[in-house]
Amino acid sequence: MKCKRCRRKAEVHLRQHNSAFCRGCFVFFLQRQVQRAVEKQRMFTRDEEVLVAVSGGKDSLALWDILAELGFRTAGVHLALGIGAYSQASTEKTEAFARARGQRLITVRLEEEGVAIPTVVAATHRSACAACGIIKRHYFDRLAFEYGFPVLATGHNLDDEAARLLGNVLHWQVRHLAKQHPVMQSTHERFVRKVKPLFRISEYETAAYAFLRGIDYVVDECPNSVGATQLVYKDALNRLETVMSGTKLAFVQEFLRTGRQAFVGHSGGVPETCTRCGAPAFGSLCAFCGLLQEVEAKRQRRPAASSASETP
Amino acid sequence: MKCKRCRRKAEVHLRQHNSAFCRGCFVFFLQRQVQRAVEKQRMFTRDEEVLVAVSGGKDSLALWDILAELGFRTAGVHLALGIGAYSQASTEKTEAFARARGQRLITVRLEEEGVAIPTVVAATHRSACAACGIIKRHYFDRLAFEYGFPVLATGHNLDDEAARLLGNVLHWQVRHLAKQHPVMQSTHERFVRKVKPLFRISEYETAAYAFLRGIDYVVDECPNSVGATQLVYKDALNRLETVMSGTKLAFVQEFLRTGRQAFVGHSGGVPETCTRCGAPAFGSLCAFCGLLQEVEAKRQRRPAASSASETP
Numbered sequence: 001m002k003c004k005r006c007r008r009k010a011e012v013h014l015r016q017h018n019s020a021f022c023r024g025c026f027v028f029f030l031q032r033q034v035q036r037a038v039e040k041q042r043m044f045t046r047d048e049e050v051l052v053a054v055s056g057g058k059d060s061l062a063l064w065d066i067l068a069e070l071g072f073r074t075a076g077v078h079l080a081l082g083i084g085a086y087s088q089a090s091t092e093k094t095e096a097f098a099r100a101r102g103q104r105l106i107t108v109r110l111e112e113e114g115v116a117i118p119t120v121v122a123a124t125h126r127s128a129c130a131a132c133g134i135i136k137r138h139y140f141d142r143l144a145f146e147y148g149f150p151v152l153a154t155g156h157n158l159d160d161e162a163a164r165l166l167g168n169v170l171h172w173q174v175r176h177l178a179k180q181h182p183v184m185q186s187t188h189e190r191f192v193r194k195v196k197p198l199f200r201i202s203e204y205e206t207a208a209y210a211f212l213r214g215i216d217y218v219v220d221e222c223p224n225s226v227g228a229t230q231l232v233y234k235d236a237l238n239r240l241e242t243v244m245s246g247t248k249l250a251f252v253q254e255f256l257r258t259g260r261q262a263f264v265g266h267s268g269g270v271p272e273t274c275t276r277c278g279a280p281a282f283g284s285l286c287a288f289c290g291l292l293q294e295v296e297a298k299r300q301r302r303p304a305a306s307s308a309s310e311t312p
Numbered sequence: 313m314k315c316k317r318c319r320r321k322a323e324v325h326l327r328q329h330n331s332a333f334c335r336g337c338f339v340f341f342l343q344r345q346v347q348r349a350v351e352k353q354r355m356f357t358r359d360e361e362v363l364v365a366v367s368g369g370k371d372s373l374a375l376w377d378i379l380a381e382l383g384f385r386t387a388g389v390h391l392a393l394g395i396g397a398y399s400q401a402s403t404e405k406t407e408a409f410a411r412a413r414g415q416r417l418i419t420v421r422l423e424e425e426g427v428a429i430p431t432v433v434a435a436t437h438r439s440a441c442a443a444c445g446i447i448k449r450h451y452f453d454r455l456a457f458e459y460g461f462p463v464l465a466t467g468h469n470l471d472d473e474a475a476r477l478l479g480n481v482l483h484w485q486v487r488h489l490a491k492q493h494p495v496m497q498s499t500h501e502r503f504v505r506k507v508k509p510l511f512r513i514s515e516y517e518t519a520a521y522a523f524l525r526g527i528d529y530v531v532d533e534c535p536n537s538v539g540a541t542q543l544v545y546k547d548a549l550n551r552l553e554t555v556m557s558g559t560k561l562a563f564v565q566e567f568l569r570t571g572r573q574a575f576v577g578h579s580g581g582v583p584e585t586c587t588r589c590g591a592p593a594f595g596s597l598c599a600f601c602g603l604l605q606e607v608e609a610k611r612q613r614r615p616a617a618s619s620a621s622e623t624p
Contacts, residue, residue, distance in 0.1 A: 169481050170552070170563050172571035232555045236548045240482070243544045251482050259484035262574040 005029070012208050016246045023212050030209050034066045034197050041183050043195035044151045049073040051149035051192075053140050054097075054105075056090030058210040058217045060155035061097055063198055065213055067153065068101060075104040077143050077152075079136060082109070082116025083222065090218045097215065106147065108139055117224070120291065123298035128224035131291060138288035142279065144192045156196040159203040162248040163233040165255055170233075178267035181256065187270045188280035200249065317341065324520050328558045335524050342521050346378045346509050353495050355507040356463045361385040363461035363504075365452050366409075366417075368402030370522040370529045372467035373409055375510055377525055379465065380413060387416040389455050389464075391448060394421070394428025395535065402530045409527065418459065420451055429536070432603065435610035440536035443603060450600035454591065456504045468508040471515040474560040475545035477567055482545075490579035493568065499582045500592035512561065 001010045003022040010020030021029055037043070044050055050067060054060040054076045067074050078094045081087045091107065098105035110116045120131045144152040156164075161180075168176045182199040186192055198206060210217055225231060240247045273279070274286035285293070313322045315334040322332030333341055349355070356362055362379060366372040366388045379386050388410055392403045403419065410417035422428045432443045456464040468476075473492075480488045494511040498504055510518060522529055537543060552559045585591070586598035597605070 169571075170559060172563075172566040172569075174570055174574060177574075229556070232552060236552050239551065240544060240548050244541070247482060251484075254484040257484075258486055259481075262486060262489075262578065266574065 012205075012212075014205065016202070016241075016249050027209065027212055030201065030205060031066050031070055033201060034063075035070050037182070037200055038070075038072075038195075038197050041195070043153070043183055043197060044072070044193070046072060048150045049075060051106075051140075051144045051147070051152050052076050053136075053152060053154045054078050054094050055155070056092075056094040056097075056218045057155070058215070058219075059157050059160075059198060059203070059206045061094070061215050061217050062206045062210045062213070063153060063155040064097070064103070065101075065215060066209070067197070068103065075106065075147075075149070077106045077140060078108075079139055080107060080109040080111070081132065082111045082118060083224065084118075086218070086220060086223055089220075093216055093218055106143055108143065110135065115292070115295070120295055123295040124291065126291070126294075129228050129230070132224070134287045134291050138279065138286070141191060145190045149192060151193045151195060153195050153197055155198055155206075157198045157201050157203050157206050158248055158252060159234055159237070160230075161196065161199050161252050162237050163230050165252060166233045166237060167229065174263055174266045175268045177260065178263040178265070181260070188273070190273075190278065191271075191280050199252065202248070324517075324524075326517065328514070328553075328561050339521065339524055342513065342517060343378050343382055345513060346375075347382050349494070349512055350382075350384075350507075350509050353507070355465070355495055355509060356384070356505070358384060360462045361387060363418075363452075363456045363459070363464050364388050365448075365464060365466045366390050366406050367467070368404075368406040368409075368530045369467070370527070370531075371469050371472075371510060371515070371518045373406070373527050373529050374518045374522045374525070375465060375467040376409070376415070377413075377527060378521070379509070380415065387418065387459075387461070389418045389452060390420075391451055392419060392421040392423070393444065394423045394430060396430075398530070398532060398535055401532075405528055405530055418455055420455065422447065427604070427607070432607055435607040436603065438603070438606075441540050441542070444536070446599045446603050450591065450598070453503060457502045461504055463505045463507060465507050465509055467510055467518075469510045469513050469515050469518050470560055470564060471546055471549070472542075473508065473511050473564050474549050475542050477564060478545045478549060479541065486575055486578045487580045489572065490575040490577070493572070500585070502585075502590065503583075503592050511564065514560070 001013065001020045002008065003010045003025050004019040005025040005028070006022060008022045011023050012026040013020045050072055052060065052064045052067065052074050054064055056078070064074060064076055076094065076098055078091065080091045095105060095107070097103075111119075115135055117128055117132050117135070120126070120135065121128045124131065126134075140152055140154075161182075165177075165180060167173075168180060182196040184194040237248055237251075268282065271280035271282055272284075274281035274289055275284050276289040277286060279286040279288065281287075281289075313325065313332045314320065315322045315337050316331040317337040317340070318334060320334045323335050324338040325332045362384055364372065364376045364379065364386050366376055368390070376386060376388055388406065390403065390406045393399045407417060407419070409415075427447055429440055429444050429447070432438070432447065433440050436443065438446075452464055452466075473494075477489075477492060479485075480492060494508040496506040549560055549563075580594065583592035583594055584596075586593035586601055587596050588601040589598060591598040591600065593599075593601075
């Protein structure tokens with residue numbers, strides 16, 4: 001098969017686009033795909049500095065690389081999650097990436113904040129993925145706001161968005177369906193705009209891009225993700241994709257084009273303000289402060305319980 | 313494991329209901345489940361005679377058996393599709409079932425009507441499943457109306473409904489989503505009410521019921537169904553069900569409870585009347601007459617083409 005653009009030998013085959021590219025043209029193709037998504041969905045302009053949430057994995061590093069290569073003004077934000085060697089490698093690779101490209105990187109170590117993922121999981125009944133999601137959202141939102149960025153970009157790809165959509169649909173999470181979109185406008189003075197420039201780019205494509213661009217990313221999955229619901233949805237969608245190529249893209253695109261309209265007005269309205277930290281909240285406490293309260297309650301219970309065991 | 317009802321040894325295990333039954337109690341349980349669905353969804357009353365669409369497979373024969381055992385007034389309607397040995401066996405088993413139970417059966421042979429499935433498929437570009445669906449719907453609707461039945465019941469089970477829902481969602485078929493319901497009220501003077509009393513009963517349960525009741529049904533799948541889209545959706549849902557028991561039931565139930573509300577008003581309105589046959593139609597011709605026209609056009613083209621080949 002020949003490269004669609006330059007007719008040289010193709011190295012990357014894209015079944016859902018029914019085309020193939022050589023190395024150089026694939027990199028060009030993918031960058032242009034992202035540029036079009038940014039422009040068509042009006043995610044941000046060249047005047048705005050974009051804060052890219054980077055984990056150290058292929059998707060977020062590819063996103064940062066693409067946006068920087070396209071000439072957008074970017075900075076990175078990284079959370080060191082405190083999940084042993086996995087987190088250490090993630091932080092190292094993220095810092096090396098930023099250093100090599102002279103990009104500004106804001107790093108927050110959750111251990112120093114007292115909310116390393118293992119600590120929080122041990123202190124609450126939440127699953128690691130649920131706790132991690134709440135903490136990440138909180139810090140990304142807060143740092144983007146505090147550092148004055150107008151927009152926060154995440155590396156969610158097509159597979160992520162399709163799996164999330166499938167999960168929302170299987171449980172008919174009408175509120176979540178109303179909100180699922182590659183551009184989330186600010187609904188609170190402390191929320192900045194959130195965008196997903198890779199929402200039409202498959203996991204296979206970001207992996208190929210990262211490989212061809214020589215990006216050194218963490219290949220291992222998070223050790224907590226074993227058996228995660230999201231992976232079960234991805235597996236089901238991959239099976240559908242194998243038999244019916246283009247299923248994921250059509251699922252997400254047609255949702256944005258027609259399906260989503262049905263749910264608009266079911267989003268649960270605009271958020272209020274957390275009485276504890278001032279962040280946006282549905283209810284009196286934001287999800288993060290709710291989690292913190294659980295962790296603190298556990299810390300207070302523990303010494304009390306041990307001293308009780310000493311007095312018979 | 314012991315029978316939930318009588319504490320004897322259980323023989324049928326129902327994971328999604330987290331229970332198990334002995335033979336006798338399972339039959340009782342399943343019949344009562346169907347009775348509850350009929351009553352709760354107000355499908356029909358004991359005064360109404362129900363026309364059951366029977367293919368000769370496990371679901372439709374189990375449905376007919378259950379409704380008759382529950383004391384509802386029933387008759388069967390069967391279409392001999394003309395698909396070789398498969399159809400012959402289906403018709404024989406359906407007729408034997410009706411005869412053995414002294415039930416009235418209306419049988420229509422599509423070959424005699426000039427629309428046997430292989431004939432129609434050869435004459436059009438439709439897939440066998442698409443053509444068969446149009447023909448079945450047309451004859452079932454027409455026969456129910458012409459014979460004066462107030463309601464038509466089909467054997468669609470939970471797996472069928474979940475697969476259909478998944479297909480509608482993956483393509484965001486908003487009109488179809490608006491219409492998907494176990495009870496379809498009449499929207500045209502020639503449409504009778506259509507109901508699916510098995511919509512909460514899994515394929516595994518109808519198979520177990522048919523086996524335990526000694527129903528002699530056609531075990532083979534239709535030879536045309538190989539690779540059918542519906543089976544791909546069923547496979548994906550079965551994988552989800554394996555990991556997350558209860559997924560299918562929750563998907564369908566929660567759709568009916570909350571998700572479906574979002575689509576009401578997108579159904580495309582009430583049907584008009586087919587200018588050719590008087591049946592309900594969206595457009596000037598009903599789907600069946602559209603199909604007939606294709607078949608007739610092909611018949612007219614064929615002799616013309618062969619005579620043309622004789623004159624160089």
